[in-house]
Amino acid sequence: MNVYDSERMADILAPVGYEITEGPDDADLVILNTCHIREKAAEKVYSDLGRLRLIKDGREGTMLLAVAGCVAQAEGEEILSRAPYVDMIFGPQTYHRLPEMVARAHRQAGTVLDTDFPPESKFDHLPAPSAGGRTSAFLTIQEGCDKFCTFCVVPYTRGSEFSRPVAQVMDDARGLAVGGIREITLLGQNVNNYHGAAADGEWSMGRLAAELAGIEGIQRIRYTTSYPADVDEELIAAHRDVPELMPYLHLPVQSGSDKVLSAMNRRHSADDYRRLVDQLRAARPDLALSSDFIVGFPGETDRDFQDTMDLVAEIEFVGAYSFKYSPRPGTPAAAMGGQVDKTEKKNRLAALQDLLNAQQRAFNESCVGRTMAVLLDGPGRHPGQLLGRSPYMQAVHVDAPARMSGEVVDLKIETAHPNSLAAVLAADERVVA
Ligand code: 5AD
Ligand code: SF4
Numbered sequence: 065m066n067v068y069d070s071e072r073m074a075d076i077l078a079p080v081g082y083e084i085t086e087g088p089d090d091a092d093l094v095i096l097n098t099c100h101i102r103e104k105a106a107e108k109v110y111s112d113l114g115r116l117r118l119i120k121d122g123r124e125g126t127m128l129l130a131v132a133g134c135v136a137q138a139e140g141e142e143i144l145s146r147a148p149y150v151d152m153i154f155g156p157q158t159y160h161r162l163p164e165m166v167a168r169a170h171r172q173a174g175t176v177l178d179t180d181f182p183p184e185s186k187f188d189h190l191p192a193p194s195a196g197g198r199t200s201a202f203l204t205i206q207e208g209c210d211k212f213c214t215f216c217v218v219p220y221t222r223g224s225e226f227s228r229p230v231a232q233v234m235d236d237a238r239g240l241a242v243g244g245i246r247e248i249t250l251l252g253q254n255v256n257n258y259h260g261a262a263a264d265g266e267w268s269m270g271r272l273a274a275e276l277a278g279i280e281g282i283q284r285i286r287y288t289t290s291y292p293a294d295v296d297e298e299l300i301a302a303h304r305d306v307p308e309l310m311p312y313l314h315l316p317v318q319s320g321s322d323k324v325l326s327a328m329n330r331r332h333s334a335d336d337y338r339r340l341v342d343q344l345r346a347a348r349p350d351l352a353l354s355s356d357f358i359v360g361f362p363g364e365t366d367r368d369f370q371d372t373m374d375l376v377a378e379i380e381f382v383g384a385y386s387f388k389y390s391p392r393p394g395t396p397a398a399a400m401g402g403q404v405d406k407t408e409k410k411n412r413l414a415a416l417q418d419l420l421n422a423q424q425r426a427f428n429e430s431c432v433g434r435t436m437a438v439l440l441d442g443p444g445r446h447p448g449q450l451l452g453r454s455p456y457m458q459a460v461h462v463d464a465p466a467r468m469s470g471e472v473v474d475l476k477i478e479t480a481h482p483n484s485l486a487a488v489l490a491a492d493e494r495v496v497a
Contacts, residue, residue, distance in 0.1 A: 065251050066133060068202040070097045073132065073159050075191050080163045088119050093128045093166065098135035100217050102390040109135045113147045120149065128152065128169055132159060134221035138393075140179045154178040156207075156222055160189035181223045193236055195243025199441040199470045200284075200453070203240065205233050205260065205272065206252025211291065213318075214329045214396040215358060215389060218253050225254060230262035230272065234279075241281035244470060247439055247453075248276065250287040257294040270298030277308035283472050284439060284455075288314045289356075292340055293332045304347035311348050312382075312456045315341075316356035320375030321368035324361050327400070334375055341379055352427065352456045354383040359416055360409030361389045363402035369412050376419055382427040382456055384420045388413050421482070428458065428480035435490045436460070438475045440468050459484040 073095060074084055085091045094116055099105040109131065120127045130152035131143055137155030144153065151169045154161070158178045169176045187204075195201065208223040209216075237248055250269070252258060258269040267275075273285050285308050292315055302309055315337075319325050322333045332340075345351050357376075359369060388409040391398035431454070438452040438460045445451075450464045452473075461484060462475055475487035 065202075065204060065207075065253070066097050066099060068204055068251055069133070069156060069159065070095070071196075071202075072190055072193065073097070073162060075193060076160060076162050076189075077166070079191070080166070088116060091127060093130065094119075095130040095132050098131060098133035100134035100138050100221050100392070102387060103392070104390070106135050106139070109143075110146060113143075113150065117147070117149055128166065130154070130165075130169075132156070134217065137179050137221045138217060140177055144175055144177065148175065150175055152176045152178075155180070157181055157186060160186035185226065185228070187228050187232060192239045195240050195245045197244070199245060199439060200247040200249070201240050201245045202249050202251050203233065203236055204228070204251045205269070206255050206258045209253040211254060211331070212329060214327065214400070215361065215392065217392045217395060220394060222253055225257060227252075227258050227260040230260040230267050230275075233260060233272065234275065237276050237279055237282065241279050244281075246281065246470065246472065247284035247286070248282060250276075250285065252287075253289065254291045254294065255287045256290040256296075256299055268296060268298045270296065270300075270302035273299075273302045273309050274306050277306045283308060285309050286312065290315055292317065292337050293330070295340055295344070300343055300347045303344060303351065310455050311350045312352050312354070313344065314354045314356075315344075317375065318356060318358050319361065319364070319368070320372035321364070322371075324364050324368050324371075327363055328358075328361060328397070334371065337375070338378070350455075352382040353379060354457075355379075355381050355385075357384060357386040357416060357420075358389050359386065359412040360404035362397055362400035362404065364389075364404055364412075369416075373416065373419060376416070376423070380423050380427075381420060383424055386413060386416050386420060425480070425482055427456075428482070428485060431456075431458070431477045431485060432480050433477065435474050435476050436487075437472050438462070438487065439472050440464065440470065442469060454485065460487050461485070462487045462489065464489055 088094045096112055098109045116129055120129050128151045131150055132154055133156055136153045140153050143150060152165050153175060158180055165176050206227045208225045209219045210225045212219050256269045259266040276282055276285055317337050318328055320334045436454045438454050440450045440452040442451050444461045448463055450462055450469055452460045454460050474490035476490045477485050477487045479486040
């Protein structure tokens with residue numbers, strides 16, 4: 065979502081004369097768009113600021129420096145005191161006010177701070193997103209979270225749940241399709257709890273996905289990130305009935321232990337997750353799953369961790385993000401007893417990642433010999449090569465003419481690497497055979 069937000073910041077600054085530069089050295093304005101989810105991401109902000117300060121000092125007052133995003137939202141005052149040379153600090157819900165903030169920063173001496181949760185929606189004030197010559201685009205449909213998992217800062221930094229109205233989402237999607245976008249990834253912190261206002265009531269994400277699939281030019285729809293307990297019948301039906309909905313789902317489970325899931329306030333058990341996966345796979349048998357995991361949550365024992373390993377072994381994920389639990393200020397879990405030792409967290413993470421990596425490799429290898437529809441979206445590593453994405457988000461390299469860029473093409477997978485696949489055009493392959 066930060067990638068999407070950064071693009072929208074560029075969109076709203078374009079009419080007042082800003083364009084993207086290659087790097088910070090010749091920029092009139094540098095915006096650090098930040099993430100607060102784990103301590104490592106948040107601490108990086110201060111080291112990056114130190115580096116940018118040197119550039120700013122050499123620019124004799126011609127460069128503005130801004131901190132945006134969730135670190136700005138959560139630690140605005142701390143940034144002010146640790147880095148008073150920053151010109152603007154603003155959170156994820158106020159960046160539609162950027163032109164006005166820039167004007168104020170030019171006028172006034174101190175830092176402009178805007179970390180409100182404003183009553184108006186920023187989406188009502190942003191220009192329509194542009195395709196920008198690409199084939200794949202993000203589209204935020206939902207933001208914020210009311211789930212309050214005990215480890216997570218998102219409900220505090222992004223604010224409460226909000227769904228964009230259906231008409232606004234459809235307009236953005238149509239505009240993107242006309243601009244050449246073939247694949248849309250719907251974004252939200254809890255995207256499948258979408259309930260957008262429409263003329264005939266509220267639409268779920270399943271219904272929205274089916275409607276988006278009808279837009280001329282849109283060939284692929286994805287969504288991220290989803291919350292297991294909010295997957296409803298309509299969404300499961302969409303996986304069965306809407307071929308444009310890609311058979312790849314990021315469905316974070318966090319842990320395989322019911323005790324830990326309950327302490328995390330996840331509102332589902334490990335067996336609920338298993339049953340949900342069964343239902344989704346019954347609807348779409350070729351569905352591949354990825355997930356998020358946290359190891360070393362307070363109170364997690366060896367037995368609890370083994371439950372996570374067992375769940376992973378059973379479900380078989382094709383990709384995953386896994387993290388050591390990182391205590392976040394102001395969240396309930398940070399104050400819980402039973403914080404897990406650093407070395408223990410490290411060992412558990414290594415064991416989990418070994419298993420997840422082996423599953424990813426096995427899945428990639430199982431693709432060899434198969435023909436897959438790949439969206440070719442740009443040049444590959446070597447001349448004459450294009451790079452695309454399989455339905456399962458795998459990077460696929462193929463020798464193909466540049467004119468095929470932007471098309472969904474059948475490719476025969478020839479080789480599997482840990483993080484990518486190599487393929488030939490299925491049409492060529494038939495000729496050779
Ligand atoms: N520590 C470790 N990982 C976390 N995540 C969220 N908060 C924390 C935390 N405090 C992970 C979760 C979530 C993903 C986006 O980041 O797995 O799904
Ligand atoms: Fe954070 Fe996701 Fe839980 Fe919301 S549902 S609190 S965003 S982990």
